[in-house]
Amino acid sequence: MFKWFRKKQKPGGLIRRLFQLGPHSEGFYEKLEDALIEADIKASIAMEISDELRNSSQAGKLSSPEELRSFVRDVISQMILTVNLDPENNDNAIYLVLGVNGVGKTTSMAKLARRWLDAGRSVSFAAGDTFRAAAVDQLAVHAGRLGIKIFQQGQGADPSAVIFDGLESIKAKGEGILLADTAGRMHNKSQLVKELQKIDRVIRSKVDDPSYRRILVIDATTGQNGIQQAEVFHQALGIDGIILSKYDSRARGGLALSISRTLGIPFAYMGTGEGYGDISPMDPEALVESIMSAIEG
Incomplete structure (x- = not known):
C-alpha cells in the first residue's frame, strides 16, 4: 500500500548538495530550513530541526550524505506522535x-x-x-x-x-x-x-x-x-x-x-x-x- 515510501531511500540531490556545503556553514542551515518549510513543516520547527543539527556534537563527524540523511531522519522521527485508537474491548x-x-x-x-x-x-x-x-x-x-x-x-x-x-x-x-x-x-x-x-x-x-x-x-x-x-x-x-x-x-x-x-x-x-x-x-x-x-x- 505504501510502496512509494517503502523503497530503501538514497540521499537525493538536495542532501548531497547540503553535505558538500558542510554542516558548519550558514548556507547549509539556510537551505535545510528552506527545504523543510517547502515540505509543509512550520518555520519554527524547521529552525528547531536545523538547530538540533547545528548544536549536535555529531554534526562535524558526518562523513557521507547517507549519514546526513540518517541524522535528519532521526531528528524528525523523534518529533512525530502516534496513537492506537482502535477499541480494545467489547464495551x-x-x-x-x-x-x-x-x-x-x-x-x-x-x-x-x-x-x-x-x-x-x-x-x-x-x-x-x-x-x-x-x-x-x-x-x-x-x-x-x-x-x-x-x-x-x-x-x-x-x-x-x-x-x-x-x-x-x-x-x-x-x-x-x-x-x-x-x-x-x-x-x-x-x-x-x-x-x-x-x-x-x-x-x-x-x-x-x-x-x-x-x-x-x-x-x-x-x-x-x-x-x-x-x-x-x-x-x-x-x-x-x-x-x-x-x-x-x-x-x-x-x-x-x-x-x-x-x-x-x-x-x-x-x-x-x-x-x-x-x-x-x-x-x-x-x-x-x-x-x-x-x-x-
Missing part, C-alpha cells in the same frame, strides 16, 4: 468525528466502521451534522452499504439530540461503537465551537471518559492551514488523535510533524484511497519517509 464506545467540510470526514467514518465491523464489533452512525442535509444523506448512503444503523433527524435538528439517541441505543444493547458526525462550518467559528462543546457535555454526561474519543480528520494536502484547523478543534474539545486523509504520493507529511510538535496531538490513522479498506493505523516510518522525500525534492 460501549463513542467516537466523535470532527473536521472542516471537504476533508473526507464522512468517508473516514465509513472506513473506520468497516475496519471495526471486520473485527467483529457492532457499529452504528449518528448523523450529527444536521446543518447540511447533504451530509446526512451521504452518511445514510454509507450506512446502507455497510448494513449498519444510522441515527438521524431532519435538517436543522439539534445535533446533541441525535447523538444522545445513539448513545441511549448502544447503552441499551450493552455493547457497540457509535461513530458520530459533526458540522465543520469554519466560517462561523464561534458558533461551531459552542455547538461542539454542547455535544461534548451531552456525551460526557452519558459515557465514561475511557470510552469517549475525539478524532479529527485533516486533509494531508491541506498544508499549513491544517495546523489552524487542529488548533481550533483542540482548544474547543481536546483531540485524542488525528486521521490524515487523502494521504498518497502527493502528501508531503510535514503537516503531521508540525501538528505533533506544536500541539502535541498524535496521529492515529492514515487514509490512502476511496475504498472502505483504504485506512490503516498511522505508520510513523512511512510518514517520515514521505517528509524526507519532500525535503529532497
